[in-house]
């Protein structure tokens with residue numbers, strides 16, 4: 001059985017040392033049991049696929065790392081497809097190609113290497129294969145139940161930092177972007193396409209924050225600029241201990257949409273790659289975000305849709321309805 005050892009930010013407090021010991025001790029993958037579980041789990045479902053340890057870990061921490069879940073062959077295929085898209089050998093409806101703010105504002109002549117992220121690849125059959133990989137969907141079902149929608153897809157190509165620290169992703173909760181609930185039936189799968197550690201900007205999480213509420217998000221006040229829509233938690237206290245998820249190629253983390261996370265600066269010369277999908281139960285329902293902390297992101301997304309597609313009068317809900325794709329079961333609500 002494999003076990004998972006995170007690294008911990010400097011200045012680890014006693015509390016964090018305890019957490020680290022806890023994290024290292026827990027076996028996280030490889031076993032399917034038919035144990036009957038007690039009923040006090042609220043973030044995972046009773047489908048007997050996760051081990052009791054895996055369930056307990058997710059319940060307490062809001063994330064679960066499964067080692068070596070995606071094969072090197074599949075990752076190679078995603079990488080090739082990414083290159084074809086960057087070189088514009090193919091075009092895909094709805095695909096959003098985003099450059100890093102520091103690169104977009106510089107004299108730098110953009111080539112495929114200037115791309116920081118592909119979003120909304122649901123119409124690209126090769127990349128979308130990621131979202132349907134059976135070994136991923138098996139885990140997803142433990143959080144969403146059998147009616148599964150792929151709501152949001154990304155291939156993140158974190159560039160070498162251009163010296164402005166804009167390759168960082170501020171600490172945030174993904175639920176800020178989502179006008180659907182309940183949050184416990186939403187989960188992100190994020191797969192490392194190569195080894196990812198602190199040198200190239202790994203995911204950084206604050207364990208247990210999935211038990212909290214959705215916080216106010218705004219643009220952080222970063223001197224070197226912030227990428228479009230990279231909102232962060234307002235007045236975020238950086239003294240709170242963070243856990244750095246060091247992952248090998250193919251390792252996959254499943255995490256709750258309220259889990260506070262971000263990613264560090266890429267200090268290497270390479271483009272750090274990860275592929276991800278946010279899934280939700282098709283039985284979730286849309287909410288109106290007017291008058292909530294999510295109103296600011298709705299305004300931005302709606303403005304962008306207007307600029308790109310000339311459509312006015314959209315809501316955040318509309319932009320998600322068109323992107324969602326059924327993966328399993330029945331498309332009931334979303």
Ligand SMILES: CC(C)CC(=O)SCCNC(=O)CCNC(=O)[C@H](O)C(C)(C)COP(=O)(O)OP(=O)(O)OC[C@H]1O[C@@H](n2cnc3c(N)ncnc32)[C@H](O)[C@@H]1OP(=O)(O)O
Pocket residue numbers: 096097098099100101104105119152174177226227228229230231304
């Ligand atoms: C859970 C999940 C949802 C969490 C997240 O994914 S958070 C991040 C979400 N991010 C996004 O959705 C990013 C969306 N990206 C975009 O909308 C686009 O890439 C844009 C930023 C609008 C740029 O697209 P496009 O218009 O095609 O690019 P152009 O090169 O023509 O530039 C147009 C104006 O936009 C600026 N720009 C380009 N890239 C960025 C950037 N990364 N951040 C901020 N501003 C940017 C660019 O400088 C230009 O500005 P002006 O010269 O018009 O003032």
Ligand SMILES: Nc1ncnc2c1ncn2[C@@H]1O[C@H](COP(=O)(O)OP(=O)(O)OP(=O)(O)O)[C@@H](O)[C@H]1O
Pocket residue numbers: 009168169170171198199201202204220232236238242261262263264265
């Ligand atoms: N000044 C800041 N304001 C807001 N968020 C920050 C700030 N500095 C870092 N962060 C965020 O904190 C998270 C983790 O950053 P951290 O510095 O711990 O990781 P790192 O850069 O990968 O590692 P290292 O500390 O080894 O450089 C990232 O999401 C990053 O964007």
Ligand SMILES: O=C(O)CCC(=O)C(=O)O
Pocket residue numbers: 154156158169174203261262263274
């Ligand atoms: O840096 C990454 O790979 C993760 C980014 C992220 O958390 C997001 O786009 O929501």
Ligand SMILES: [Fe+2]
Pocket residue numbers: 172173174261
């Ligand atoms: Fe995120």
Ligand SMILES: [Mg+2]
Pocket residue numbers: 264265
């Ligand atoms: Mg740092």
